[in-house]
Amino acid sequence: MLASLSRRASASSVRLSRVAAPVAVGACRSLSAFPAPRLFDYETVTRNLTVADAIESVEKAFGALAKGHVDVPMPMHIGIEESAIAGPGDCHIKGGYVAATPTFTVKLACVSFYKNKAKGLPPGSGIFIVVNAITGAPLGIFQENRFMTDLRTGAAGAVAMKHCSSATQDVVGFIGCGAIARNMARGAAAVRPFKGVAYAIEGAEAFAKEMQAELGMPFTVAPSAQALCGESDVIFTQTPGGKTVLEKSWLNPKGVTIIASGSDQPTKQEIPNDVLAASKYISDLTKQTSKVGELRAALGAGVMQLSDVHAELGEVVNGTKKGREGSEIIVVDLTGTGAQDAAIGQVAWDKLSKL
Structure with a gap:
């Protein structure tokens, strides 16, 4: 009897695995259906954006913030301690969502990487990730290297x-x-x-x-x-x-x-x-x-x-x-x-x- 139960359990496992496998594959296909985010390089960003572009939207964002219509977490800071293989440097992560707008943004800004100067590189860099607020899928990655940060400032x-x-x-x-x-x-x-x-x-x-x-x-x-x-x-x-x-x-x-x-x-x-x-x-x-x-x-x-x-x-x-x-x-x-x-x-x- 135990052998019979074992055979039936084994057969059930095979049937379940045959049913479950297509679901797992389908889920993966569904996740991969999001298009890759567009990458906008530094030259494209700096050629096409100005402070004047940002003033009206930033003013509205401040107004919404005061009304409690913006989700703004406290900034996150990562300190990169100087060692033989890293640093010194700092990474600041900020982001927010203004209610009833179609996107939200997460920004990663890296600053104070002073050893870069010896390599002919600037001490700071950064990207903005703009995300679809309906689907949660990243839309664009903007290589701004503090340019957009300075514009909004x-x-x-x-x-x-x-x-x-x-x-x-x-x-x-x-x-x-x-x-x-x-x-x-x-x-x-x-x-x-x-x-x-x-x-x-x-x-x-x-x-x-x-x-x-x-x-x-x-x-x-x-x-x-x-x-x-x-x-x-x-x-x-x-x-x-x-x-x-x-x-x-x-x-x-x-x-x-x-x-x-x-x-x-x-x-x-x-x-x-x-x-x-x-x-x-x-x-x-x-x-x-x-x-x-x-x-x-x-x-x-x-x-x-x-x-x-x-x-x-x-x-x-x-x-x-x-x-x-x-x-x-x-x-x-x-x-x-x-x-x-x-x-x-x-x-x-x-x-x-x-x-």
Whole structure:
């Protein structure tokens, strides 16, 4: 009897395996039905995208973020410890989804790989992965090497200037004159005409010359950060964030808007704590700036509490909180959010997928 049962069980197993096998194969075929994501190389990305492309979508993303209509996880950081076979370097992973849009985006940015210089390579690289929000299948991989990141940062700067400064504030200073400063200048030019003032440890002359030619607006080079602050109505700071770049006594007493974008890690700070404490402080995302932005330092020093945050930028965009109201100091703390990445990712897919 046991032998008979064994034979019947064995026969059942064979029948089940014959039935199950086609299902497994079919499932594999179904999974492979997604088309491969399109790859857009760096040259294609840089030739076809501008800050102006991103401003409207980034502004809308900030508004949606303030309404709770964006899923933005905290950034992920991978530290690459220096060894004989790796590093040093850092990898930042951000992403987000703006509700009721057809795609979401995940960004991988690699920075501070300083050994690359000896190999003739830049110290940073990065990709955006734009994903179909209906099927979950990747649509496109954009080799942007921080280009799209800098574009969406410049667009955020434009949104901050539009909503947190007044039309009469037409002298705009730039402390730090690298790639981000160029996009901040392009973003500011989309808001209103201005006179530009530049200061940096190196590169200010080239920056001023290039921006004046490109934007058709006058640019001068300040002899010091103090001199720049004394004449500027709006100040963009975009430095590595290793130390503070201005002092409270330097600022224009008629009121100034500081748009700071250099701090995106817990080790960075551009704006002194006394300036932050005296300001109408506006974050891009408070849960993020309190961990990796300018606000982190002020909270740590005990000179600010979370209740001192006037608004998130999206609240000002939506009109639920006020921007500039008088001669106050305003600090807009831009650490870069997944909402911005989702916005520029959608723009990039909409524009480049048609090529």
